[in-house]
Amino acid sequence: MDTVSELLDWFQTSGGSLDRSSVGFTVFPGCGRGAVALKDIPEGHVLFKIPRGLLLSAETSSLPGLIGLDRWKEAKMHMGWVGLILCMMWETVQGPSSKWSKYLESLPKTFDTPMFWSDAELGELKGTSVVDKLGKADAEKDFTEKLLPMVQSRPDLFLPETISVYYTLEIYHVMGSRILSRSFDVEKDEDQPEEDAGDETDGVAANTSLGSAMDVDLPQEETESAHGDSEHTDGDEDAEDEEEEPSGVSMVPLADMLNARYDSENAKLFHEKDDLRMVSTKPIKAGEQIWNTYGDLPNAELLRRYGHVDLVPLPNGELGNPGDVVEITADLAVAVLQTGDDAATKERIDWWLEQGGDDVVVLESDLEVPLALVSLIRLLRLTADEWEKTVEKDKVPKPKLDTEVLAVVYAVLERRLKEYPSTFDDDVELLRDESLSLNRRLALVVRIGEKRILQSAIQKIKGQQLEAQKGDGSRKRKTRPDQEGERMSKTQRR
Numbered sequence: 001m002d003t004v005s006e007l008l009d010w011f012q013t014s015g016g017s018l019d020r021s022s023v024g025f026t027v028f029p030g031c032g033r034g035a036v037a038l039k040d041i042p043e044g045h046v047l048f049k050i051p052r053g054l055l056l057s058a059e060t061s062s063l064p065g066l067i068g069l070d071r072w073k074e075a076k077m078h079m080g081w082v083g084l085i086l087c088m089m090w091e092t093v094q095g096p097s098s099k100w101s102k103y104l105e106s107l108p109k110t111f112d113t114p115m116f117w118s119d120a121e122l123g124e125l126k127g128t129s130v131v132d133k134l135g136k137a138d139a140e141k142d143f144t145e146k147l148l149p150m151v152q153s154r155p156d157l158f159l160p161e162t163i164s165v166y167y168t169l170e171i172y173h174v175m176g177s178r179i180l181s182r183s184f185d186v187e188k189d190e191d192q193p194e195e196d197a198g199d200e201t202d203g204v205a206a207n208t209s210l211g212s213a214m215d216v217d218l219p220q221e222e223t224e225s226a227h228g229d230s231e232h233t234d235g236d237e238d239a240e241d242e243e244e245e246p247s248g249v250s251m252v253p254l255a256d257m258l259n260a261r262y263d264s265e266n267a268k269l270f271h272e273k274d275d276l277r278m279v280s281t282k283p284i285k286a287g288e289q290i291w292n293t294y295g296d297l298p299n300a301e302l303l304r305r306y307g308h309v310d311l312v313p314l315p316n317g318e319l320g321n322p323g324d325v326v327e328i329t330a331d332l333a334v335a336v337l338q339t340g341d342d343a344a345t346k347e348r349i350d351w352w353l354e355q356g357g358d359d360v361v362v363l364e365s366d367l368e369v370p371l372a373l374v375s376l377i378r379l380l381r382l383t384a385d386e387w388e389k390t391v392e393k394d395k396v397p398k399p400k401l402d403t404e405v406l407a408v409v410y411a412v413l414e415r416r417l418k419e420y421p422s423t424f425d426d427d428v429e430l431l432r433d434e435s436l437s438l439n440r441r442l443a444l445v446v447r448i449g450e451k452r453i454l455q456s457a458i459q460k461i462k463g464q465q466l467e468a469q470k471g472d473g474s475r476k477r478k479t480r481p482d483q484e485g486e487r488m489s490k491t492q493r494r
């Protein structure tokens, strides 16, 4: 029997229910395993149900209870993914006596994600946000400072001879990647008393989650409110948020067998009291793939979390991901404006962050200048008097885009484009090389997508500037971005 058949048998004998007449599992070229409609499926059809007890999380595994919940929390195993990683390692060691042994055997053991790329391959992602977000060092800190001491402190639970085989840094990264690419943020059933939450883990407070791959919605009639806070996050939450976050990151057998593609979702996972249900959200024709959603993420995020990119037809006929974005750091605006007064600039940036501003703004494929970038530029260009008044009013400048600010935006985008070591045309040319390794190809697709947005936005602004010049632009005083420093430093010296 192959792994998938064994998994399905395990799933059904463990209380899961699957409509085998409607749903099959097969390998899709380029996507790995996925679900397929075996006959026409109407919208709203329950494809499979997963009892909450089959979810693998730090609430359902018996490990936290065996360690002792106070010790578990004291060691901060309830924060982030480290606790779930340890549970997954420990359940693996239990072999067939673990409830999840068939499930764990079915999970991938290797990944194409950048976490496992060489330095040279990571160099191909220079300019994108992928490398900064890998969080390898933080993850390894958790391994050394939390996981290993816990394992070494309980030889009764973690037999010393198993440590160098099952509790290694390498396996830690594999488990982390399984969580990153396959887990769901599962809300606890509100009606469920805390003591019923897990077998031996009674009373574990809702687990904290650093985010996960996919969201689960409330039943359809409640989805509107659920969407508001169904944010995909991972690794970026600060400690306080983590402690308060009520949802639990969980591995959800079978639900994690569905692939995703931009704007293709036709099934989604919903919370019910006793189980989670994968339900079709559109009619699905026999033979079609059943797609879940990973949130229609940009290719940089798809690559970082899942190891693949989306290429669908764009409005201009090229292939790309319409969800691509370009991240622009506030530092770039500071660099372009050359304020010359570091202390004053720092004060403004600190204030901006205190006001809830971000240190990164996002340019999307609609090419609209990000309002936050406009406000930030205006803030950095204020004279000392204007700055004082702004602080008094306690309001960041309105995002009014005039020709002077537009010129700064233009310069910021040009500078952002230079952060990639190669040009758009170089990359497009390189992509034609059929001998490229998969990782280089994936990196190229990410770079090209981001550069396409930047170039188009620059072109659009050029057009707007020409229009403005034709109109009343010539009547206005023009400030070149490189004169901005002069403007600010002049106004600072009183």
Ligand SMILES: C[S@@+](CC[C@H](N)C(=O)[O-])C[C@H]1O[C@@H](n2cnc3c(N)ncnc32)[C@H](O)[C@@H]1O
Residues within 6 Å of the ligand: 030, 031, 032, 033, 034, 181, 182, 255, 256, 257, 258, 259, 260, 261, 305, 306, 307, 308, 309, 310
């Ligand atoms: C939630 S799992 C889906 C099941 C997975 N295909 C398997 O074989 O077990 C997510 C992984 O599936 C693959 N995947 C999902 N959607 C894809 C797509 N559109 N193109 C390529 N790979 C995809 C990626 O490897 C991703 O990390």
